[in-house]
Amino acid sequence: MFIIVGTGAGGAILAKELAENNLPVTILEKGPYIKSKDAFNYYDKYNDSVDLLTTTCIGGATIVSMSNMVRALDEELHEFDIDLAEAYEYVEDLVGVHQLDDSHIGAGTQAFLDAGRELGLQTLKMPKAIREDDCIQCGKCAFGCPADAKWSGKDFVDDAVEAGATLITEAEVTELIIEDNVIKGVKFIKDGNEEELLSDYVILSAGAISSALILRRSGIDAGREIFFDPFVSVGGYLKDINFNTEVQMAGLVIGENFVLSPHFSSFIRANIPDDSVADKDILSIMVKTPDECRGYIDDGGEVYKTNTIQDIRYLAEGVATAGFILEKAGVDPNTIGSTVYRGAHPGGTAKIGEIVDSNLETEISNLFVCDASVLPISPGKPPILTILALSKRLADYLKNK
Numbered sequence: 001m002f003i004i005v006g007t008g009a010g011g012a013i014l015a016k017e018l019a020e021n022n023l024p025v026t027i028l029e030k031g032p033y034i035k036s037k038d039a040f041n042y043y044d045k046y047n048d049s050v051d052l053l054t055t056t057c058i059g060g061a062t063i064v065s066m067s068n069m070v071r072a073l074d075e076e077l078h079e080f081d082i083d084l085a086e087a088y089e090y091v092e093d094l095v096g097v098h099q100l101d102d103s104h105i106g107a108g109t110q111a112f113l114d115a116g117r118e119l120g121l122q123t124l125k126m127p128k129a130i131r132e133d134d135c136i137q138c139g140k141c142a143f144g145c146p147a148d149a150k151w152s153g154k155d156f157v158d159d160a161v162e163a164g165a166t167l168i169t170e171a172e173v174t175e176l177i178i179e180d181n182v183i184k185g186v187k188f189i190k191d192g193n194e195e196e197l198l199s200d201y202v203i204l205s206a207g208a209i210s211s212a213l214i215l216r217r218s219g220i221d222a223g224r225e226i227f228f229d230p231f232v233s234v235g236g237y238l239k240d241i242n243f244n245t246e247v248q249m250a251g252l253v254i255g256e257n258f259v260l261s262p263h264f265s266s267f268i269r270a271n272i273p274d275d276s277v278a279d280k281d282i283l284s285i286m287v288k289t290p291d292e293c294r295g296y297i298d299d300g301g302e303v304y305k306t307n308t309i310q311d312i313r314y315l316a317e318g319v320a321t322a323g324f325i326l327e328k329a330g331v332d333p334n335t336i337g338s339t340v341y342r343g344a345h346p347g348g349t350a351k352i353g354e355i356v357d358s359n360l361e362t363e364i365s366n367l368f369v370c371d372a373s374v375l376p377i378s379p380g381k382p383p384i385l386t387i388l389a390l391s392k393r394l395a396d397y398l399k400n401k
């Protein structure tokens, strides 16, 4: 039997691929099975020193994601003999990656795209996995989708269960059972009781923080480093742009050291000392950069992160470029401000080449890690597609094995 721990980007597709090939799968998920529209209630809390966005529920962070789907780390993964070309094509088709129809590009996004092009920046519509027929253009993508129009890992868990997989929710895996360097199963807490489940194969897909902690409790020293793609939102006043109800992050500017995407933040309105300015009058841009892997997770599960000069320089470059785009798009330059610095894509805690090999297997036989933990460096771009492709590749390897 295969035990899969976690149902986010890494775990959900693995469960689906294995179950649909008639392999016995049990999925252990710490969070509850919820409706997508309720996902906002399942964001995690960290300490005061880091504002990191992750969730604990079915689908993991994919359920609050913007469904942005871009390829990343091609060259870096080649260094580990990993070629994801075929896997990318497969998963892009499976989740339906495409640029949104113009009917779903709002005025704010269009202003961003036009300004980016006028400034000579590499500007495109964001590839997404959103079904336009279902999307009601409410701007609430990061809350969980009220119309269930976005792909999320939950869709693949449903497919896996339909194909015969067993799903146990509200089951927190705490430790691994290992004998003579071979995986034998996991320990988990369900309804306050500690239980054991034995298995020939275990795949940890509990996300960069939890997977690292489970490994560490079981004797593998993961999570001594972490990256998390810092981001800020920069924006200002543009009367009646109504950007807050558009599909979020539907445009993309790719810089050498940053990516920019139109994204509404209510914190921007709070920055402007004029009570007549409302959410509908704000145009803002998310600035995201690849950071150096200089954070760590302590044994209690708290995440700490310091910023290098390079991290700050990249953010500053992105923020300045976002400012030019906003001004070109018609935003009042005297109102342009930024939110505080946050992080959304934790990874790199069990890197390929360090904690796992090119097949994502650890030093313990038949114990694999398949989630953002294994990424060797920060992609600085949305990582879901890369994690899905790595997972599909692992599913093929396990099927053959």
Ligand SMILES: Cc1cc2nc3c(=O)[nH]c(=O)nc-3n(C[C@H](O)[C@H](O)[C@H](O)COP(=O)(O)OP(=O)(O)OC[C@H]3O[C@@H](n4cnc5c(N)ncnc54)[C@H](O)[C@@H]3O)c2cc1C
Residues within 6 Å of the ligand: 005, 006, 007, 008, 009, 010, 011, 028, 029, 030, 031, 053, 054, 055, 056, 057, 058, 059, 060, 061, 062, 063, 064, 065, 066, 067, 068, 069, 070, 142, 171, 172, 173, 174, 205, 206, 207, 208, 210, 211, 344, 345, 346, 370, 371, 372, 373, 381, 382, 383, 384, 385, 387
């Ligand atoms: C608001 C927001 C928007 C985002 N938008 C995008 C986007 O548009 N495109 C993109 O590519 N990326 C996006 N991301 C990032 C992306 O969602 C994550 O990078 C990705 O989901 C990570 O996948 P994962 O498998 O590593 O972990 P997760 O998706 O976090 O999944 C981990 C799973 O493990 C479960 N779990 C945790 N601990 C345990 C345990 N001990 N036992 C059992 N189960 C456990 C969790 O509940 C969860 O289901 C976004 C993130 C956020 C927060």
